[in-house]
């Protein structure tokens with residue numbers, strides 16, 4: 079039987095890399111967007127897989143629509159990546175965030191249970207669920223202390239996955255992924271905002287970069303590596319949750335400095351503090367421990383900070399260069 083994957087949220091950063099990975103592994107890949115007729119699918123296009131995947135309009139918060147999608151595709155593996163994924167926006171749109179993550183995941187679990195689908199389910203949990211990790215790298219046993227509506231929604235979805243796995247025997251697991259970046263990351267996210275604005279400053283099209291608290295510390299990885307971990311999790315005989323992280327801590331100031339240094343600029347001359355982007359309840363320090371993933375999946379992060387920041391700058395310079403010569407987007 080052909081392996082048939084269904085990626086909810088295929089139009090996002092991870093969806094594009096995961097689709098690329100699965101197409102290359104010989105899967106028949108299906109993916110959803112809330113509206114395929116208007117979604118740009120830039121990531122799928124950039125990964126040269128747009129014409130190799132089957133796209134469906136589907137919304138996980140609409141149970142009937144979800145049932146119809148699952149019946150049409152009959153997947154052997156499901157990757158639940160769809161979400162309002164911005165922590166910052168979740169403070170402004172908490173209900174939309176809760177619905178798109180917690181209610182959506184519950185709908186998916188209920189649909190799999192009622193249809194009695196023999197399917198393996200990966201769920202996108204998040205390191206935000208841990209809150210501050212108190213400088214002790216978080217692993218699968220660390221207690222959740224979610225700060226934002228986003229993190230609270232992810233924690234609810236995470237526990238629902240565990241409940242349905244234990245209660246109904248579903249093959250369902252969660253990857254607790256720490257921040258992971260790529261050129262496909264939306265500019266809403268601070269790393270991409272820093273890279274794009276710094277390159278624009280270098281090229282003379284912008285002059286200032288506005289940022290919030292630069293002292294926050296994160297564990298930044300590389301998205302194409304993180305989607306490999308998602309796939310590996312679904313190849314295990316038994317479903318289990320895994321923390322996926324680099325184990326390396328870097329502050330937002332480190333990230334900003336590295337980006338500007340790569341461009342030959344001193345960040346302090348261009349960055350302004352903007353109190354408007356400071357979150358009501360921030361996570362100050364978070365870093366992960368992926369020892370279990372190394373032991374059981376054979377997975378470990380290869381790219382870490384500062385290489386990630388440097389690579390993002392170089393790729394953005396290439397992208398801008400291609401656009402100015404009319405040879406790409």
Ligand code: NDP
Nearest residue numbers: 087089090091092111112159160161162163178202257258
């Ligand atoms: P993206 O934001 O790039 O993609 C998520 C997709 O979800 C969007 O493309 C969108 O697709 C869909 N979506 C569904 N409902 C909503 C909604 N209400 N608002 C906005 N978008 C919605 O996320 P990533 O690819 O970066 O992440 C994949 C998953 O992993 C997400 O669940 C995210 O929360 C989680 N995660 C990501 C981390 C990271 O560092 N990137 C870290 C930890 C977890 P469409 O508009 O086509 O419907």
